[in-house]
Amino acid sequence: MVTGLTVRDAVVRYTTTEGDTRRPPNRRPILSWVPPPRPKPGATRTITAVDGVSLDVGPGEIVALLGASGSGKSSLLRAIAGLEPLASGSVAWDGADLARVAVHKRNFGLMFQEPALFPNLDVGANVAYGLHALPRARRSSVAAEFLELVGLPGFARRRVTELSGGQAQRVALARSLAPRPRLMLLDEPLSALDRALRERLVEVLGEVLRATGTPAVHVTHDQDEAFALADRVAVLADGALLQVGTPAELWRQPASAAVARFLGYGTFLTDADAATLGVGRPAASGLMGLGPASLVLDAGGVRLPVRAENVRRGYVSIKVELPSGQVAEVRAPEATGLDAVGVRLDPDAVAVVRDADPTAR
Ligand SMILES: Nc1ncnc2c1ncn2[C@@H]1O[C@H](COP(=O)(O)OP(=O)(O)OP(=O)(O)O)[C@@H](O)[C@H]1O
Secondary structure, eight states: OOOSEEEEEEEEEEEEEOOOOOOOOOOSOTTSOOOOOOOOTTOEEEEEEEEEEEEEEOTTOEEEEEEOTTSSHHHHHHHHHTSSOOSEEEEEETTEEOTTSOGGGSOEEEEOSSOOOOTTSBHHHHHHTTOTTSOHHHHHHHHHHHHHHTTOTTOTTSBGGGOOHHHHHHHHHHHHHTTOOSEEEEESTTTTSOHHHHHHHHHHHHHHHHHTTOOEEEEESOHHHHHHHOSEEEEEETTEEEEEEOHHHHHHOOSSHHHHHHHTOOEEOOHHHHHHTTOOOSSTTOEEEEOTTSEEEEEEEEEEEEEEEEEETTEEEEEEEOTTSOEEEEEESSOOOOSEEEEEEOGGGEEEETTOOGGGO
């Protein structure tokens, strides 16, 4: 039997009506009213936001939907939630099609960028909001349990207007999880927070989802967030699914140059680069992508000219020039101040893109 979420060949389309923006010539006195232009009948445009995506989420599994802005992540998430109709394809739970199941009957938890807490209720009442099925006396103890789980013990009587952004998102997480949804759908829940808070909360999120055994689909455009949280990452571009895999699989073997580039492999070795660094190309049509740890400082290695040295958090980024003229990064504990440094390639830290079009470099 199929367990968990199954998305098959999902297509989401939007049809927008564009107004005719040509204004009628205004030859009347300046104070007279000119009606706004009417939309020209029939001037519609159809956008395919999700283009035949298939995806599974198994019991307890966290899957990240990763892609650039406009790649269709939110549309896919909203289709899974039932907030957006499918033009074709299906969304099913444990093998049962959800097409006719309303949003609130799907038993999915939803969390968005804005926590959208009820300002007239205190924190405890916000978390207990979805617990109608429980006896009144149990509701507050369950709310307290979930507040503890998200690291806010003793917050039940606080006003929500007195919470920081991070605390409000933790309350929203507790509120979504308290009714024990069978799946959590998270749409960029951390993107309004600053980086340090985001890094801390992504850990809290992972711990809480795993502690409660709740499977989740997490939308993000942040590669680090996806890799830190997810068991599997699904990379989307232009509505299509480019690759699904564990973070390790994606990182070592991106399916295409586009995926590799999106993950942060900025430089692909030419034959001359590979020969200088003492490696062979993986296959006649394959590509090797250099990531942040692919080149290592080694006094006995190949000498490459230094183009720049920039201090980063916890390391210095040295930009060296390869024989092809491309620039690649070497990380070092401190600045060298040298014109050239010795480097070697760590073959375990290189992305191998098989069957890639070498011209796609
Ligand atoms: N309500 C809508 N009406 C018309 N077009 C829409 C609508 N919502 C999204 N789109 C379009 O669908 C495409 C996918 O949008 P979507 O919001 O799903 O992408 P996304 O990857 O979540 O982007 P972001 O990270 O910026 O939120 C985009 O081209 C977008 O302009």
